[in-house]
Amino acid sequence: MGPGLYNYWMVIVLMMTGLYVVLARPNLVKKIMGVTIFQMSVIMLYITLGKVAGGTAPILIEGAEDVAYSNPVPHVLMLTAIVVGIATTALGLALAIRVYEEFGTLEDDEIRDAEIADAMAAEAGGAD
Amino acid sequence: MNDAIGLTPESVLLVAVLLPLATAVAVVAFGRWPNLREGATLSGGAVTLALVAGILLPAVRGGGRPRIDLFEILPGLQVSLHGEPLGLIFALVASSLWIVTSLFAVGYLRGHHSPNQTRFFTFFALAIFGALGVALSANLLTLFLFYELITLCTFPLVTHDGTERAKKAGRLYLGLLMSTSVGLMLPAVIWIWNTTGTLEFRPGGILQGHVAGGSAAVLLALFAFGTAKAALMPVHRWLPAAMVAPTPVSALLHAVAVVKAGVFTLTKVVVYVFGLDLLSTGAARPIQWIAAFTLLAASVVALYQDNLKRRLAYSTISQLAYIVLGATLAAPKALVGAGLHIVMHAFGKITLFFCAGAIYVHAHKTNLRQMHGLGRRMPVTFMAFFLGSLSVIGVPPLGGSWSKLWLGSGAAQGDEPWAVAVYMLASLLAIGYLMPVVARGFFGEPSPDDAFCRDQDINEASPLLSLPPAFTALCCLALFVFAGELADFLGGMLGAPTSTAIGAP
Amino acid sequence: MSHLISIVTENLPMLQVVLPMLAAPLCVVVHHRRATWWVALVVTWASFANSVALARKVYLEGPLSYFVGGWEPPWGIELRIDELNAFVLCLVSAICAVVLIAAPRSFDQEVESDRHHLAYAAFLLCMTGLMGIASAGDAFNVFVFLEISSLSSYGLIALGPSRRALSSALRYLIVGTLGGTFILLGVGLLYMSTGTLNLVDLQQRIPASDGHRTIVVAMVCVVVGACIKLALVPLHGWLPDAYTFAPSVVTAFLAATATKVAFYVLARFLFSVFGVASSIDRFHVDWVLLPLALVAMVYGAAAAIFERDVKRMLAYSSLSQIGYMVVGLALVTKSGLTGGIVHLVNHGLMKCGLFLAIACVVLRFGSPHLGVQRLGSTHLDRLRGLGRSMPWTSAAFVLGGLSMIGVPATVGFVSKWYLVLGAFEAGKWWVAALILFSSALAIAYVWKVVEVLYFADPPRREDEVGEAPWWVLGPTWVLVGASLVFGVWTAPTVRMASAAAEVLLPALAGAGP
């Protein structure tokens, strides 16, 4: 195990945290936050692998020779990923607002109870 | 004349199969005018029969094997039709009995004021379409296609009454037939395709040299149980259940299309896919035993049935096992016997069902114990029943005697004396379950409260109900005379055109 | 004019993505309810024509490569169309084109009228995403378009008339985003170990680092991500609710396309990118996928039997059918793959037809602004005796159901034929047995509906309803008809599928039919 893997490990810890929040917390807004952390950790992974030791930001310096630039490709990709992330968050929150308006709660288990009640009402309504 | 209207045997194959389909369309179109509708059915049947008997039969008899490829359903696999003796016999049975059964059905359904008659005749014609397709199919895939078509098209017939019982029976019927064909027969077909690369029916079989004895036994078992229409125990249960259907449907199931398609498929597969050489190695042994067991067990069960149609249903199961056993004995004579028995049993059994239907419509009786003395009121019906019974039992001078003789001597030829014993025993049992009906009808003393049977006036069912059984009963007599020619003709499927080659019994 | 034609023919791979991609904002600009529909209709049919032309070209001339922006790969983004994705593109655009005809009637009933233009935009965006994934030659591009299709499908599902549509959509969003992020992670790990994002390039650079642990983890991530979108058991949780509560046409559209494209991603990565040598021979992904697929196949069918809501029943049946496709993939034989790929199209056709038949029923029974109390318009009891009052709808359902069972002369039979053949080729007869067992279960759930349609009395006389409008019935019959036609005239689908299978399994080319 090389010494240069510290960043990856930290990313993995963050990833696990995000995943845990999504899986274990019943609040749907909290789950969305967990998804955000999960996505952020993946973004960090990309940015980590774009770094070149002793490098500088990939903006060409006029006339300078022998400048080590960090890899711009992960940056480009992650700009897109961040945008995708905020788009997902926005849509998720919009849905959360609507769910709250209809169900009066954002706790997943309480919503499930309400859904079961709906299903039973539908069964009664459909069978008449 | 044939050339004048451009009908080669090849094109007749296609036309004969498609005619029932066209008939079904015509029936739907004429649904509002019952007489026109029935006219369509009858004329469709007549033309089909004329084509099969008039053009195909002579061609095949002359040694021709017409064949037509229609379209490629899977790459390398065609939907094709061909004419060969066994299939032609089945096609003849199906198309001739279609007419008779339709006549009977007209009487039965109108006598009963049954609803949905158009649906009935439509699906009836479609079932015949399936049966002719099975009969004339040139490869396993085509056969499977039409086999499934029969199942689907007979389902609305079985559930014709729409009652809870009918629905239950329909569920069992469809569930058992389809799950076995999809679950057992289809993998067998694909297995064969995978190992041999062909699904064509060829004289001598296609499996020889491709599968070992053990695999052949498994394959045969897949076919035997996969064709649940052949009603081998324990996949026979749909047959008694389907007795809730109207009697013309029972006739269709038992004589014309369904069960015959089952045993026909098995026989055809034995002859043209496995080949006799492969099966004579003992691969067929397990199925022989199961068939023998079914043969006897169904006969015994039949003895204890009071409901006439149920009794006949178990009798059918037993008679089908005759054919299965004969086919799997893989002796040339037994195979001819199996083919003959398809015909003989069809005519015998349809007579019995027609009679049961006539009794039900006319006298509203379904159970044996109600029939004391009934024969004296309905002599034509009961005479027909008597003749049909004798043919099913196998008594000369009726057609059934020949097929049983061929089957028995085939068993002897294959050096399987136990099979001969089984056949004999089953025939005795058949006397036991069929003769009481006749005896009670003619000689039984009606119970005091049974006003119908106590009435001494002869009061036969309407001609549409009583003439069809009389006609088929006479056919049973006639078949006794023509059995030799039929056997000659059937011998052709083994590659030997005359009975001398296989030795007449 | 000829200049225009040459522009179109040179940009075929690009146009099918760009057309819906630009039509979506155009819909928002146009705003008028019916006008947007016309825009969407014209564009989907144009891209359908485009896909067919493209497939023809690929079939005749071999794989096509298109450099977006004129930059050659690996620096630029490539669109790469071979036999496999040409086939998928045809399916997706065909389904979009047909479903869109039925959409206005269904949207009129289930979606408030002031947002139809947005609904059509979302529909087109979803199509864009799916077409984009299927045509992408770049791993990161797959992720971007996956998110376009996912986000729009969440929005579309949430439009469903019941409030449960919202909660289902939100749950799907959370799970689906996890799936997308797993794919992003997998792509990142691949990029980390190879330095490229181009799929063909990856394929060439991965063997050099065979046995590399990072590659293994990347494979796990991509497979997990794709399986979430594919709804393979046990990652299927989102699917039944989402399909049940989405608007009827949306269900028909998504059921026929979204999971199919996810299947494409799975197949593409496992076979083309990682390669059989790595994914199957070395790491035995099939050992995991095959049992899961078999469980999915049987579980989905069994659950469908006990379901009383027809739409939900079809959703469970989809789980089962997804199992079939993955079985075909996990068998790793030519016939198996052909079966899986041909089932991708076949199942798309028949399931879309079935869901549209259900849309017909909903049109007759549902009402706008359904509250909780008016739920259950797809409940089995609602279908009682419909065979009489809605004969065409019922007949379409029966034919689609027969295809689902796999009756010969329907497309379902063709798929099953190849899957079972593949199982025999792989020497796994027990797989064949399970496939057929699951088909037998399909008889049970299809027939349950058929009985209710034809052999049950309508609950009340005043519930007597008429046939659905032809605007919905027509597309239903087009799809059902297609599933019969391609069940008999199998040459186009099977040829394309086996060509696609050869793309995935080049080593086995020439073997099999």
Added chain:
Amino acid sequence: MDVLLFAFLVATAVWGVSRLRDLFAATMMLSLFSLLSAGLFMVMDAVDVAFTEASVGAGISTVLLLSTLSLTHRREKRRERRLDPAALVLVFAVGALLLWGSQDMPAYGDPQAPVHTYMVPRFLEQSGEEVGPPNIVTSVLASYRGYDTFGEATVVFTAAVGALLLLTGLRRRGEADSREPGGDEQGVRMRGNVILRVAIRPMIPFILMFALYVQFHGDYGPGGGFQAGVIFAAGVILAALIWGLHRVREVFTPRALELLIAGGILLYGSVGVVAMVRGGNFLDYDTLAHDPVHGQHLGILLVELGVGITVASVMIALFLLFAGRGRRSPSAVESG
């Protein structure tokens, strides 16, 4: 430096977001998390990404989360069990797998890693001549991988379409919209706070100017359409907080926003289509002018503008949708 930042990040994520039950506090922690990661990106030379993350994570997403919370509950429900064992097992399995896989990863900063030796050299050496802008991120983003960026803009557009589908018009199915136009509490509340108004109001023109600078300076330094759009939207949001939502709505009517959102995408797409019509491939800017470099310059300018327009209008629309949606009275919740 990055060691320290990572430690902070983990702390905020684990303690802040996952443990805190107060969702407002968790949102703040998430915002802090974003700021920290922006710092981390800065350290790792990803200036553009850092810029974006700061404006998105700490800015827009916080605003959206807070608006959501103001419309829903601010506290998570208290529960008996504190840890979910099944989830823990799954999470640790994933973690273990990733750790195992990390052993073959190239060391951090290793210039010999495959990502640095393949594909990149051309960007570093030739993008100046082939495309033009000294900011290589801009070249790759807008030109080499312009299709991805088009996809990215479409994702934003998709989110807007989805949010509009969900949040316009009716509050609840079958229920009339009871919201009164212009009656937004937050604007009113903010109006009372003199200090904030005095402090922020003069900033707004500068923020909008800065947005334009970022938009057109993306070639030379960090920045570009996306960042500019977000900053522009932030300026408008601040304006909304000071003068009230209704004033902003007067300028950005729903229809105008729809047109802007779609217009940006159409601008981007039409650049691509024009390239096709002029005989190139989709988004091939070389064809836009007689001189390829000139064409590249024009193309990048236009597509960045398209992204900027779409992003700004989407962000404004999202804010208006979220913040302008009055909270429902609890009685309505009960009756549902």
